[in-house]
Amino acid sequence: MRIVVPYPPSGNVDITARTVAPAFGDALGQPIVIENRAGAGGTIGTSAVIKSPADGYTLVLGSSATITAGPAVYKNPPYDPFKELVALGAIQLAPIVLTVAPKTPVNSFAEFVARARARPGQVTIASAGNGSSNHLAIELLMRQANLQLLHVPYKGSGPALTDLIGSQVEAMMDQLTASMAHIREGRIRAIAITSRKRSPDLPDVPTLDELGVKGYEASTFTGLFAPTGTPMAVVETLASALRKAMANPTVRGRFRTMGVEVMDMSRAEFAAYVRADYDKWLKLAREANIVLE
Numbered sequence: 001m002r003i004v005v006p007y008p009p010s011g012n013v014d015i016t017a018r019t020v021a022p023a024f025g026d027a028l029g030q031p032i033v034i035e036n037r038a039g040a041g042g043t044i045g046t047s048a049v050i051k052s053p054a055d056g057y058t059l060v061l062g063s064s065a066t067i068t069a070g071p072a073v074y075k076n077p078p079y080d081p082f083k084e085l086v087a088l089g090a091i092q093l094a095p096i097v098l099t100v101a102p103k104t105p106v107n108s109f110a111e112f113v114a115r116a117r118a119r120p121g122q123v124t125i126a127s128a129g130n131g132s133s134n135h136l137a138i139e140l141l142m143r144q145a146n147l148q149l150l151h152v153p154y155k156g157s158g159p160a161l162t163d164l165i166g167s168q169v170e171a172m173m174d175q176l177t178a179s180m181a182h183i184r185e186g187r188i189r190a191i192a193i194t195s196r197k198r199s200p201d202l203p204d205v206p207t208l209d210e211l212g213v214k215g216y217e218a219s220t221f222t223g224l225f226a227p228t229g230t231p232m233a234v235v236e237t238l239a240s241a242l243r244k245a246m247a248n249p250t251v252r253g254r255f256r257t258m259g260v261e262v263m264d265m266s267r268a269e270f271a272a273y274v275r276a277d278y279d280k281w282l283k284l285a286r287e288a289n290i291v292l293e
Contacts, residue, residue, distance in 0.1 A: 001025070001032050003224070004060045006045025008038045011128060011157030012175035016091055016222045017061040019254050023245035028238075038156050041131040042066040043078045050084045054229035056238055059088070064133040064220040064281075067274060072281035074131060074292050081225075082275070086235060088224040089242040090263035090270040092255050094175040095195035095219050096137045097205070099188045103167035109192045109211045112171065113147065120148040126160040126172040129153045131292050134173045136281065137194060137218040139290055141173070145213045164188055175220055176201070176259040194218040201259035221263065221277065223270055239267045 003021060005014045017034050025032040037045035042065050049060035060066075062085070071077040079085075098109070106112045116123045127134035130153045138151055152169050154160035157178045164172045165187045172179075172188075176199060183190045183202070190205045196217050198207060208216040224242055226235060245251060246262060255262050265273065285291065 001028070001030060001056075002035050002058050003032055004045045004049050004058065005034055005036050006038065006042035006060065006066055007036065007128065008156035008158045009036055010161065010178065012094055012177040012220070013042075013061050013063050013222055014158070015177050015258070019258075020091055020242075020245050020251055023248040023251050024241055027241035027244040040078075041070055041129040041135075043070065043131075046085075047078055049225075050079050050227055052227060054227040054231075056226060056230050056234035058227070059238070060085070060225050061091075061222060062087075062225040063222045064277060065128070065131065067223075067225070068278040069133045069136050069220075069281040070131040072278055073136065073285040073290050076293075081278075084228050085225040086228050086230060087267060087271040087274055088226055088235065088239045089246070089267055090221065090223045090265045090273065091242075091246065092177075092258075092260040093219050093221050093263050094177050094258075094260040095193050095199060096134060096173050097176045097179050097183070097190050097194070097202070098141075098171065098173050098192040098208070099164065099179055099183065099190050100171045101164050101167040101169060101188060104170045104189075106191070107189065109206070109208070112191055113145065116147045116149055121150055123149050123171065124152050124169040125149045126152045126154055126164055126169040126174075128157045128160060128174065129155060133218070133220040134175070136284075136290070137173045139288065140216065140218060140284065141208070141213065143288055144216050145208075161188075180259050199259050201257075221273070223263070223274070235267075
């Protein structure tokens with residue numbers, strides 16, 4: 001069995017897949033191989049799974065960027081996630097964190113805003129790629145905080161974080177899962193978080209809403225999906241195994257250390273959540289005129 005991660009290693013989706021895969025494989029009684037197929041904001045790997053045999057042996061670790069936010073903002077999305085994929089189950093919900101590079105001369109969000117307004121359109125901010133949830137979080141921040149930043153898209157969070165740590169870019173918005181270790185070890189600095197409440201893992205980092213960007217909230221989900229046409233008996237077997245894996249204390253403990261919230265949902269509840277998340281981003285894209293080619 002394969003779980004395709006449509007991003008390079010080290011990002012939020014990859015870390016999530018590698019955290020849950022061993023317990024998922026144990027529940028199914030067979031090993032799980034993680035395959036990274038990056039490119040085009042996660043659409044290459046996702047499209048490859050959609051085109052694979054619908055036999056339950058090739059799955060995709062889907063996220064906001066590839067299942068809801070991305071399809072909602074692309075002018076011509078390469079696939080329809082609701083017609084071509086079936087949701088197996090939820091895994092986790094991660095806040096996005098705004099971080100700055102070691103050489104960026106700011107230590108707070110207020111200083112970041114001042115720097116951006118003094119140099120409109122010049123302060124560089126990285127994301128995991130065009131159309132990614134990180135990119136949309138940046139676009140939302142620019143609109144709600146009235147900032148002009150220079151978006152620098154990468155092919156996944158891993159390469160972006162490498163350049164952030166090396167100060168090749170000044171700032172980044174990324175899932176807390178991928179950034180947490182670097183924040184804890186002092187390689188980058190966190191200056192704001194996008195969730196409605198502060199993260200218990202970063203209690204001194206204020207939310208953007210607290211910092212005056214009223215109503216700002218952007219968290220990203222991850223979950224497991226199979227190609228449409230997968231036999232329902234197989235879908236239910238996979239969904240049941242995923243629920244068992246997510247109940248594993250080791251898996252839950254690992255996610256807690258990553259600063260994310262485990263999504264305890266039935267398959268039907270997760271499918272409804274995914275649809276609501278898509279509708280949210282579609283409404284935002286239309287109101288803010290965010291359309292990606």
